[in-house]
Amino acid sequence: MNFKVLKSKIGFAAEVFGIDARQNVSQEHKIELTRLINEYAVIIFKNQKINDDQQIKFSENFGTIEPAGTNTELTKMKDRRLSLKMNDVSNLDKNNKPLAKSNQNRIFGLGNRLWHTDASFKKKPVTFSILSGRKVSAKGGETEFCDMRCGYKALSKEMKNKVENLIGEHSLQYSRGKLGFVMKDVLSKKELEKFKPVLQPLVRKNSITNRKSLYLSAHLGLIKGWELADSILFINDLIEICACSDYIYSHKWEENDLVIWDNTQVMHRGRYFNDQKEVRDVRRTTIAGTEMLIDQ
Ligand code: OGA
Ligand code: MN
Numbered sequence: 001m002n003f004k005v006l007k008s009k010i011g012f013a014a015e016v017f018g019i020d021a022r023q024n025v026s027q028e029h030k031i032e033l034t035r036l037i038n039e040y041a042v043i044i045f046k047n048q049k050i051n052d053d054q055q056i057k058f059s060e061n062f063g064t065i066e067p068a069g070t071n072t073e074l075t076k077m078k079d080r081r082l083s084l085k086m087n088d089v090s091n092l093d094k095n096n097k098p099l100a101k102s103n104q105n106r107i108f109g110l111g112n113r114l115w116h117t118d119a120s121f122k123k124k125p126v127t128f129s130i131l132s133g134r135k136v137s138a139k140g141g142e143t144e145f146c147d148m149r150c151g152y153k154a155l156s157k158e159m160k161n162k163v164e165n166l167i168g169e170h171s172l173q174y175s176r177g178k179l180g181f182v183m184k185d186v187l188s189k190k191e192l193e194k195f196k197p198v199l200q201p202l203v204r205k206n207s208i209t210n211r212k213s214l215y216l217s218a219h220l221g222l223i224k225g226w227e228l229a230d231s232i233l234f235i236n237d238l239i240e241i242c243a244c245s246d247y248i249y250s251h252k253w254e255e256n257d258l259v260i261w262d263n264t265q266v267m268h269r270g271r272y273f274n275d276q277k278e279v280r281d282v283r284r285t286t287i288a289g290t291e292m293l294i295d296q
Pocket of ligand 1: 144
């Protein structure tokens with residue numbers, strides 16, 4: 001069975017028709033959807049009015065759900081708006097009111113505005129993310145995607161050789177540090193232990209398509225064995241190559257859009273919206289990785 005697929009101008013994002021995320025997905029459809037996500041890396045379903053349970057069930061077609069961050073005491077269980085299977089990517093507190101400017105959870109969440117792949121700081125990094133737009137902002141708040149396969153392809157032969165065996169160190173400390181969030185000032189020693197960098201290769205190969213891509217993220221802060229300053233400059237250069245405007249798909253949200261992306265092949269970032277005036281309630285489920293890419 002083939003779904004009707006409408007490819008975006010940019011090529012790696014596509015709208016897929018013929019799915020109702022509230023319904024069971026047949027084995028045949030599951031295989032076809034998985035193939036499409038691997039092939040394109042961003043797929044969009046319109047008009048999917050779902051609740052959290054339906055989102056969780058639909059997501060489980062693609063693997064096991066990675067629980068939302070429990071690494072810190074930043075969001076205490078009692079302050080959580082959503083269950084642990086859901087990542088709250090909204091600008092809301094548990095009473096559905098916008099988080100104040102200086103709220104630490106808001107500031108932590110602003111990390112989503114940096115180019116990143118989700119949870120690359122896990123020893124077994126996550127695969128797909130599934131984001132549901134329950135309420136979207138009237139102005140701004142797009143999600144942008146860039147293709148790390150094109151980024152890899154654009155490298156010179158010399159650069160391809162250079163990156164092939166490099167190892168990156170990923171941690172939330174690096175991404176949040178970029179926004180001036182000094183984790184060691186707000187977290188206990190025990191919590192900080194959980195943010196020890198994990199190692200990931202800089203180049204990945206997709207097992208279905210055999211296409212190679214860079215594996216970058218705002219969480220990537222150091223190249224193993226390199227000086228910090230050299231690492232930062234090198235990583236910035238690679239991110240710039242991937243995020244060149246020729247390769248960007250910008251998703252302009254409409255209510256009830258459901259977007260799935262493959263964190264192993266694309267980076268993404270949220271764009272500015274007025275989070276003090278507007279409500280943007282987007283909720284993410286994330287599929288756990290099944291393998292460690294290199295020994296830690
Ligand atoms: C995410 C994310 C960006 C956005 O859900 O992982 O980074 O536009 N979202 O909300
Ligand atoms: Mn993200």
